[in-house]
Amino acid sequence: MSNIPENLRYSKDHEWVLVEGDVATVGITDYAQESLGDVVYIEFPKTGDSFNAHEAIGSVESVKAVSEIFTPVGGEVVEVNEGINDSAEVVNSDCYGGGWMVKIKMNNPGEADAMLSADEYEEYLSANA
Amino acid sequence: MENLKKTPLNAAHRALGGKMVDFGGWDMPVQYRAGVIAEHLATREKAGLFDVSHMGEIHVDGPDAIAFVNSITTNDVSKLVDGQAHYSALTNERGGVVDDLLVYRFGENKLFLVVNAGTTEKDWDWISSKRGDYDVDLRHASSDYCQIAIQGPKAIGILQKLTETDLSTIKYYHFTTGEVDGVPSIISRTGYTGEDGFEVYADAGKAEQLWNKMLETGESEEILPCGLAARNTLRLEAAMSLYGHELGDDISPLEANLGWICKLNKENFIGKDVLVKQKEEGLDRKLVGFEMTEPGIARDGFPIYIDDEKLGVVTSGSPAPFLKKNIGLAFVPTEFANIGQEIKIEVRGKLLSAVIVPTPFYKREK
Numbered sequence: 287m288s289n290i291p292e293n294l295r296y297s298k299d300h301e302w303v304l305v306e307g308d309v310a311t312v313g314i315t316d317y318a319q320e321s322l323g324d325v326v327y328i329e330f331p332k333t334g335d336s337f338n339a340h341e342a343i344g345s346v347e348s349v350k351a352v353s354e355i356f357t358p359v360g361g362e363v364v365e366v367n368e369g370i371n372d373s374a375e376v377v378n379s380d381c382y383g384g385g386w387m388v389k390i391k392m393n394n395p396g397e398a399d400a401m402l403s404a405d406e407y408e409e410y411l412s413a414n415a
Numbered sequence: 416m417e418n419l420k421k422t423p424l425n426a427a428h429r430a431l432g433g434k435m436v437d438f439g440g441w442d443m444p445v446q447y448r449a450g451v452i453a454e455h456l457a458t459r460e461k462a463g464l465f466d467v468s469h470m471g472e473i474h475v476d477g478p479d480a481i482a483f484v485n486s487i488t489t490n491d492v493s494k495l496v497d498g499q500a501h502y503s504a505l506t507n508e509r510g511g512v513v514d515d516l517l518v519y520r521f522g523e524n525k526l527f528l529v530v531n532a533g534t535t536e537k538d539w540d541w542i543s544s545k546r547g548d549y550d551v552d553l554r555h556a557s558s559d560y561c562q563i564a565i566q567g568p569k570a571i572g573i574l575q576k577l578t579e580t581d582l583s584t585i586k587y588y589h590f591t592t593g594e595v596d597g598v599p600s601i602i603s604r605t606g607y608t609g610e611d612g613f614e615v616y617a618d619a620g621k622a623e624q625l626w627n628k629m630l631e632t633g634e635s636e637e638i639l640p641c642g643l644a645a646r647n648t649l650r651l652e653a654a655m656s657l658y659g660h661e662l663g664d665d666i667s668p669l670e671a672n673l674g675w676i677c678k679l680n681k682e683n684f685i686g687k688d689v690l691v692k693q694k695e696e697g698l699d700r701k702l703v704g705f706e707m708t709e710p711g712i713a714r715d716g717f718p719i720y721i722d723d724e725k726l727g728v729v730t731s732g733s734p735a736p737f738l739k740k741n742i743g744l745a746f747v748p749t750e751f752a753n754i755g756q757e758i759k760i761e762v763r764g765k766l767l768s769a770v771i772v773p774t775p776f777y778k779r780e781k
Contacts, residue, residue, distance in 0.1 A: 323434075323445075323446060323450055323451055323644065324450045324451050324452045324736075326452075326712070326734045327710065327711070327712060327734070327741075329710075329711070345763065347712045347734070348451075349451045349452060349455075349644060349648060349733060349734050349736060350445065350446075350451060350644045350647075350733070352712070352714065371710070375452075378450075
């Protein structure tokens with residue numbers, strides 16, 4: 287079964303966000319990393335880039351597949367976890383910790399509130415995955 | 416999903432945590448719990464075990480066996496001796512490739528063809544339709560056999576524990592019949608990984624016994640079961656062609672660098688005239704290997720640009736787990752098919768740099 291921490295919010299595209307003030311840390315879920323298999327490279331947006339919610343901001347490449355990262359919240363990229371490209375397998379081993387991808391200063395924190403709770407995401411997975 | 420074909424090892428794959436996918440109509444493991452990188456490295460450094468029972472087998476028996484197969488394939492079957500196999504191609508009248516295959520010679524009246532899984536029915540129809548007046552019996556025997564590949568530097572030691580046959584006497588691209596764990600088998604020193612190793616063909620009903628025994632015997636050598644994803648990255652590092660990617664009905668084997676299996680001096684075979692003409696006049700495009708020179712991964716089908724012009728396409732592209740580079744194979748116009756040529760590959764709207772490099776990307780030390 288997928289690991290789904292209680293303290294995060296989830297999107298149907300299998301991203302998670304951790305909200306601290308008006309900054310959302312975004313990563314991909316355990317289900318997403320498991321489906322992708324061994325992750326080897328992450329294509330990041332640049333710090334300072336702005337995106338609307340649900341826009342593609344980069345991609346995660348595994349040996350056999352590539353998956354776009356859709357930001358669940360709109361705003362400005364304030365930090366990217368670029369260092370993980372030296373050991374991208376951290377996205378597989380620690381997707382909710384060291385494998386985080388970007389931090390976004392949200393234009394509208396309400397977008398994070400509207401995301402799925404852990405329970406709702408689990409329900410979504412069992413119905414759709 | 417219920418219509419997918421299954422090899423006799425389907426339950427074994429599921430028991431090992433195989434992630435099952437539809438591969439050309441077959442329900443096959445793309446990877447197991449260890450994951451593609453671990454599986455790939457195990458095969459390079461220790462041993463990997465692959466279920467390739469989905470491949471097709473065709474028996475060709477009769478006095479005209481050699482003449483018949485020689486008339487439909489590019490390599491020279493008359494050069495094979497008993498106990499030897501070779502890589503070859505079935506060609507169509509346009510000089511394109513119907514399939515690539517292995518031809519095994521058991522005797523002058525007895526050949527055994529091993530073809531790709533996804534093309535087995537097409538090949539069978541093609542081969543049957545070309546029989547004409549040749550005195551041969553053709554038998555589609557794919558469901559009779561399981562095929563298990565044990566590959567990697569430790570493969571010979573592991574398999575040797577299960578057979579009385581002295582494996583060291585089997586040369587590369589040779590085979591023998593013998594017992595593996597008491598099961599009558601064809602033991603062939605062939606593979607699709609760039610490593611030393613064997614492919615074992617046996618009765619489909621014995622598949623689980625052989626598979627489990629090989630895994631168990633190889634445990635001390637840290638053998639891993641390997642899925643299709645590792646099979647693909649291993650063959651790509653070794654720059655071996657995959658049908659439907661580097662080879663196809665409209666791709667000449669000469670374009671795909673398979674001139675070494677096209678014996679244009681032998682008696683006539685289907686498509687020979689076209690290949691002879693291509694050789695005389697030169698080819699428009701050639702298959703090359705490339706390596707990315709900036710971060711990014713080229714995937715199958717991505718366009719290639721040279722001097723701002725779209726001139727080619729990636730046939731296979733992937734991260735290379737052993738080489739730790741992003742590599743690929745691609746067709747480009749012959750005039751640009753030179754080592755050191757810089758190219759650009761369009762990766763989701765961005766043009767990324769790559770360079771043409773020698774192939775194979777990986778060659779094992781002997």
